[in-house]
Amino acid sequence: MDEDQSLLFTPLVSQPDMPMPDWLFGPGGVAGLPASLHPTGGVNVAVGVDIIEVARIRRVYEHHGERFLKRVFTDLEIAQSRGKMSRLAGRFAVKEAICKALGTGMRGVGWREMEVVHLRSGRPSVRLHGNAKKRAEYLGLNAFDVSMADLAQFSIAIAVGVQVAPPTNSPVEPLSTTTQTGILDE
Incomplete structure (x- = not known):
């Protein structure tokens, strides 16, 4: 490869040895990319990050109350947040970051399918259920690590998400294209 030739790394969006979904790269597909794709190999990671204003979570809670809490958070998440909006906002941001790492956005993954819990040490951890778990398994993600920080x-x-072993070859149904966005747009 020429030293001047650019290299475009492949995002972790499918199993190794599977074709990349052409739609991921826009209207021109893979053929429209400015450089060749470099396939993933070895230890692969999928990263997501999110930031949210605590006031947005507060406004949605004031407008929808318990309905909002029950739609987005598990009972354990609500209990561990101890009524602090900054802690709920942190968990909301973790869920958004997980969706980005899974490469799905909020399409096909439910809010309560990602549960952000604190271990005895206070360190946050995550449990995946339902479609979120299926998507992680499809990508071969063997572990997830999360971190959050709250300010006023x-x-x-x-x-x-870390992929350290080959993913399972079990067939996975494609996730639905239903979106859950808009929860904070009201």
């Missing part, structure tokens, strides 16, 4: 005005989170 903002909460930020990062999620890192």
Whole structure:
């Protein structure tokens, strides 16, 4: 490869040895890319990050109350947040970051399918259920690590999924294209 030739790394969006979904690269597909794709190999990671204003979570909660909480958070997440909007916002940001790492956005993955819990040490961890778990398995993600930070005005989170072993070859149904966006747009 020429030293001057650019290299475009392939995002972790499918199983190794599977063709990349052409739609991922826009109207021109893979053929329209400015450089050749470099396939993933070895230890692969999928990263997502999100930041949210605590005031947005507060406004949605004030407008929708328990309905909002029950739609987005599990009972354990609500209990561990102890009524603090910054902690709920942090969990919301983690869920958004996980969706980005899974490469789905909120399409086909439910809010409560990602559960952000604190271990005894206080460190956040995540449990995946339903379609979120299926998507992680499809990508061969063997572990997820999450971190979040809360301030009075903002909460930020990062999620890192690690693929250290080949993914299972079990057939996985494609995730639905139904979106759950708009929860904060009201």
